[in-house]
Amino acid sequence: MKSTMQEKAANYFAKGYNCCQSVLLAANDLWALEISPDVIASAHFFREGMGAGCTCGALVGCEMALGIIQQRKGVSLKAKPACQLHDNFVKAFGSSCCRVLRKKQGVLERATNQGCKKITAQAAGILYDLFEELKVAMPA
Numbered sequence: 001m002k003s004t005m006q007e008k009a010a011n012y013f014a015k016g017y018n019c020c021q022s023v024l025l026a027a028n029d030l031w032a033l034e035i036s037p038d039v040i041a042s043a044h045f046f047r048e049g050m051g052a053g054c055t056c057g058a059l060v061g062c063e064m065a066l067g068i069i070q071q072r073k074g075v076s077l078k079a080k081p082a083c084q085l086h087d088n089f090v091k092a093f094g095s096s097c098c099r100v101l102r103k104k105q106g107v108l109e110r111a112t113n114q115g116c117k118k119i120t121a122q123a124a125g126i127l128y129d130l131f132e133e134l135k136v137a138m139p140a
Contacts, residue, residue: 009124018047023061049098058123
């Protein structure tokens with residue numbers, strides 16, 4: 001299931017969705033969240049660290065998915081999982097800042113967005129792992 005989540009996020013990214021949208025769409029597919037097109041559209045400007053190189057859009061997509069899961073699936077989550085998700089992301093990548101993450105990528109990775117595609121897929125996996133770790137049972 002984790003690999004499916006990661007593949008879906010990478011595939012959406014390859015189709016032209018940004019990092020934030022790709023994570024949301026992958027979560028939507030995996031967990032049947034019924035995310036509206038408006039929510040996906042609202043994630044448009046979270047790409048490239050909100051256009052300013054700030055918080056990675058893939059992390060924002062993960063955090064948005066947490067809130068949607070809580071609302072749509074009736075799963076009670078406190079603020080701690082959001083912080084834990086952030087910390088797990090930083091542990092995996094060394095930063096949550098898009099600008100910092102992109103500077104770590106090679107020229108070819110930056111030019112082709114392959115580095116961001118990898119981060120997006122891995123971020124989706126981090127979201128999946130968090131739910132496994134918390135033993136959150138996703139209602140159907």
